[in-house]
Amino acid sequence: MTLSTQEQIDVIVKKFETLKFVFGDDNFEKVLAEAAEPAQSAMRDAAPKSGYSHVMKDGGGSSKRVKSGNLKRSIQVFKSKKAKKFVSALVGPVTSKNSKITSLVGGPKVSRAKRAFYWRFNYYGAYNAAPNRFIDSARSASGNAVLSKLKSGARKYLDKEIAKIF
């Protein structure tokens, strides 16, 4: 039976979990951060762009004007601050300046400067706007690239660790 790309990714991540004692947490995060890059660029490509600047709420009753393409720029690679036991790389829009997220080791630095709370109105649609499932299309477009980056990252860091032993 042939596994889907998502199932193959799940299998590799499970293998990583069993090999964590060889990798160490930092290398584990580096592999995840590198593998998340194709997903991030695919999602940025798929995210809609209005073509004009708009005003959005900025918390505390204030608002600010943002340039066109703000949703694309808000899409980043991060991990949850609460994820201590099981680290995972998340890709998606940063939604708030209070988001409890942090960068992965070896990954791009997370910035909350570009935020797009309104991603869900693009994704699920609104009263007078049809949904645009840009996250789903990015996931299917980047699945194979993520899978191959996970595999190559595993080989790269495992080789380094094994060389250290001998």
Added chain:
Amino acid sequence: MRFDVAINHLIKNNTGIAAAITGIYPVIVPANVSAQVLPVLVYNQVSTSPVTTKDSFNDYDRSLIQLSIFCKSLDKCKTVADALRVLLDRYAGVLTVETVDYKVDLIRFQNQEDLGFDEDNNVFMIAQDYLIAMYQ
């Protein structure tokens, strides 16, 4: 395959839901329709994927349909959302619409998201996803 016809027919022919909503429309809420008193339903066909075997193709598809529920009252939104789930989840059967048979193999409830209050249009929104499998 006309997933939209099947879902539209199922919802419109359920007397409980039909009485509780203003109407059901494709893609967006039309400009002349209000969701201030009763909820308005909107359906969107998000994606369609074929299910093929060596000797079977173009006769069985799966489609992801999003149902959006808009209303000024969150309580009414949730009541309709629950009724839709009861009606649609695990539904299977043949629907006849204007002498054409639509063979629904299975409808599965996938996800529900409460999207909060839309201040511009003064409505709450709930989105539900259903995966529908149909024969040609």
